[in-house]
Amino acid sequence: MTRRLDMQTQSWRRLKQFLSMKRPGWKLKNRLLISLILLSSIPIAIMALSSSLISNRIISDQTDQMHQVFLNQVEKEMNNQFKKFDELMLQYTYDNSALSRFTQEDLTYKNFQLVNDLYTVLTNLRSGMENVVEIDFFSTTYNKIATSSGLLLQPDEFLDPMVIEKSHALTKYGSWIDTRNHLNTRLDRPVITYIRPITTAGSNVVNSFFIVYLDAATLSSHLKANTNDPATYFVVNSVGDAVMHSDPKKVASHIDSTGFLSELTNGKNMPNYRFTMTIEGKPSLINTVYSANRDWYYVSVLPTALVAKETNQLRNILFGVSIAFILLAIIIAIFTSKSIYQPVQKLTQRVFKQQDATQAKDEIHFITEHIQDVEKHNDILKKNLEQYHAHVEQYSLMSLLLGNSSVTTLQQDTFHQMPICLFLLETDSSFLQSQYSKNDQFLLYYAIENIVNEILSAKGITRIMMIQPGLFAILHQPDQAGSHQSRLYANELLQAVRTYLKLNFVISAGYSEAGLHGIHEVFLQAKHALRYSFSLGANHVIISDELDPSVSDQADALVEVENLIMQSLLVSNYGEAQDLFTQIIQQLKDDSSLTSDVLKTYCSQLLGAMIHTVGKDYHTDTETVNMKHLTMELERQRNLQEIEAFFHKQFFDKLIVSQPEKTSFERQQIEEVVAYIRAHYDQDISLQLCADLVGLSSSQLSRSFKKMMGINFVDYVIQYRVGIAKELLGDPKNSIQAVTDKLRYTSVNSFNRIFKKITGTTPGSYRKDSQELRL
Incomplete structure (x- = not known):
């Protein structure tokens, strides 16, 4: 017995001597290893035993x-x-x-x-x-x-x-x-x-x-x-x-x-x-x-x-999983206890692949510098992201105003569910184009933005957008809601832009009780109210609800005639457009309250809209419109009679002279499209395909086709195919499905619906009636 104790004592001394020869930290590493193994294995073993016993008892009841x-x-x-x-x-x-x-x-x-x-x-x-x-x-x-x-x-x-x-x-x-x-x-x-x-x-x-x-x-x-x-x-x-x-x-x-x-x-x-x-x-x-x-x-x-089989299987699975987790815990403990510094060393080597991290005096120092560089890069990214978010928000607000979108997700962090004031600030766009370059026109936007921010930012949330040169939209959500504030803020804005920019402006104010969800309707009302500026003159604040009915009726009458003029110009009916323009001149003559400046401003805007509508019919590719020259020449006209003569000479006469040659070429293009439809009726035909065939845009071809044929493009294709369908249905060998496939319809139901809409009867009834007539 004593000899056995001496052997154990000698063994422990040799182990102790062996451990003392190792480098510093080796004992700590092994102690950490043993502790990790015990801490990870014992709880898992206890849980496995208890789980198997409990599960065997309750699984049958469950x-x-x-x-x-x-x-x-x-x-x-x-x-x-x-x-x-x-x-x-x-x-x-x-x-x-x-x-x-x-x-x-x-x-x-x-x-x-x-x-x-x-x-x-x-x-x-x-x-x-x-x-x-x-x-x-x-x-x-x-x-x-x-x-x-x-x-x-x-x-x-x-x-x-x-x-x-x-x-x-x-x-x-x-x-x-x-x-x-x-x-x-x-x-x-x-x-x-x-x-x-x-x-x-x-x-x-x-x-x-x-x-x-x-x-x-x-x-x-x-x-x-x-x-x-x-x-x-x-x-x-x-x-x-x-x-x-x-x-x-x-x-x-x-x-x-x-x-x-x-x-x-x-x-x-x-x-x-x-x-x-x-x-x-x-x-x-x-x-x-x-x-x-x-x-x-x-x-x-x-x-x-089967119940006993499931309990035995569950017990075996629990024991197997427990043993697997114990082995995994032992492996993790071995790797974890190797070195406390090793993860830091590996991290440094991974971050600095071009540099030997083991020779670095202080690797933590290099990691800290790398983190600082990452933070600087993140700051730059954050700044770029904020600028991008601002541009996206502006685009989204523009889409809300114009009615192209109803999504307000991007603005939820900016605007609250409260009423919003809308101000449309407008100056003469023709005057801007004639007097200022495009760069100067955009500088005007930044000048107005500074003025708006100085006046309104302290009173609530404010955003400004340029809808088009000369037309600016301002959204303002005041801290205290109230529709009466719209006129107060609009007057203050008008006074400021008049003082600093020395230009004639008109402001149309609106108020959306529903916040951003109703802003498109308010924008349409405010934009429509800007049309009344020709009667009220420049440097006014217009609120449509407070307008004199006589003023709004007169403006609406002019707008109605303007729309008819634009429709006539779109279909190249220049004679009718000229007669309608004479009606506008007569309405302006009947209103003795209009000043010379107001008339010339209105006529300048109307001229720009008419030239934009006719496009290349007014000028060729080699001849551009000098709006500055036309505006200056319009300013020299002394009365409405001279303005009317100016429009006839500088606009309508040029259109009417070029119309016969244009009409002949236009008819040739439409005949080419019709021939293509008749030759390829059994293929996929689109407006864009035919427009590319004759070198026109889809909108130009649509207008020209309606003008020459008296029917729009899609209806012509449908009616021609229905005519072919009647011929095919006359042959009993052609099934309705075969006719549907040949005419490129997606389904028999779609073909039946279109055929009945055009002829008033179904394909089956038409075939039956035609066969009875033959008999």
Whole structure:
């Protein structure tokens, strides 16, 4: 004994001496390793043992509860399915006058239309309901049965005497018949039958029935949650017949296990009943739920050997997983305890691949510098992101104003759900183009932005946008909401821009109670109100709700004539546009309150809009419009008579002179497009494709085509194809599907709809009428 103690002491001394020879930190590393292994392994082992013991105790109870819950759920879902089906049939049959016509006439093939309508009803009903094998209509008046498969049968030909007998006994309510198997050649599968009487509208007289056969095997598929469930599920009635079964082959079979039915009846008055019994030679755990609605028993059968197998498998899995986690914890502990400094060294080498981190005096210093560089880079990215966000926000606000978008997500961090003031600040755009370069015009935007921010930023959230040169939109959400503030802020803005910029401005103010969600409508109202500036003059604040009706009526009348002028110019009807311009001059002459400056400003804006509308019809590619020269020449006109003569000479005369040559070339282009349509009617044809063919934009071709042909492009293509379709339908060899495919329609329904819209009749009716005319 003493010798053994001496040997152990010597061994411990040699181990201690060996450890002392290692470099500093080696003992600490091993202690850390042992501690990590113990801390990670012991809890896992304890959890594995306790989990396996507890799981073995409760898994059988959980399995039983799971099957009970599932059976209750299946019973409820099945009852809901049958209830929905019953309610659907009740809605369709209760006092249904639409079905009475099928009992007023005999169902014979001679009365083809009536039988066809009934077949359509049955087909629609069958397609609208799940799990239906066949749905039939039994007219007791004429003793005829129409099936959804298109048959007309006598009761003896129907081959289901039980249904016929039970139908005659029904008066008002429907009746169910449990699963039957192989009734006849039509119904060669297990079916559950439902009979629903149809009452005549306004009375309780029953003269017809719906007979519906449900596929019992398909309904049985709802009994099992998934294919991995080892249990067997079935529904039996009070005599032991399987109404439904998770094994489709056993549907409608008889459950003949000794004592099974008596055990079922014992649990009839219980919400759930559990017992064990040998089923098909296997001891099994059986759960039952009684459904009083149909006098059915929902049953799950699980062999007890499977329950024990699952508990053993769970125990083995828990032990295996625990051992795997223990091994993984040991491996992690070994690698973690190697060195405290090693991760820092590896991190430095990874960050500085071009530099030997092991020779660095202080690697933490280099990592700190790298982090600082990353932070500087992140600051630059953050600044760029803020600028990008500002541009995106401006674009989104512009889309909201113009009605191109209704999304306010980007503005939720800027604007609140409060009313917003809108100010449209406008100056003469023609004057700007004639007096300032494009760069100077954009400098005007920045000048106005500075003025707006100085006046409004301290009073609430403010954003400014340039809609177009000379037109600026300002959104302002004041800290204190109130529509009366719109005029106060607008007057202050007008005074400031007049003082600093020395230009004539008009401000139209609006107020959106709904915030950004209603800003587009307010923008349209404010923009429309700017049209009244020609009567009020420059340097005014316009609020449409406060305008004199006479002023707004006069402006609206001018706007209406302006729109007609632009429409005439778009279709190159220059003579009509010239007559309409004469009406505008006459209206201006009738208003003696308009000053010379207001008239010239209005006419300058109208001239710019007209030149923009006609585009290259007014000037060729080598000749550009000198708006500055035209504006200066317009300013020299002394009265409306001279302004009218200026428009005729400088605008209308140039258009009318070039019109004959343009019209001839335009007609040649349209003839080329028409020829292409007729040659390629059976291919995909688009407006853009034809526009590219003749070197025009899609909008230009659309206007020219309507002008020359008197019909728009799309309608012409449709009408030409319908004409071809009429010729093809005249040949009985061409089916409607073939005609549809040849004319490039996506479906027969689409072709039928378009053909009927153009001709007033369907392709089938047209073919029938044309054949009768030939005979």
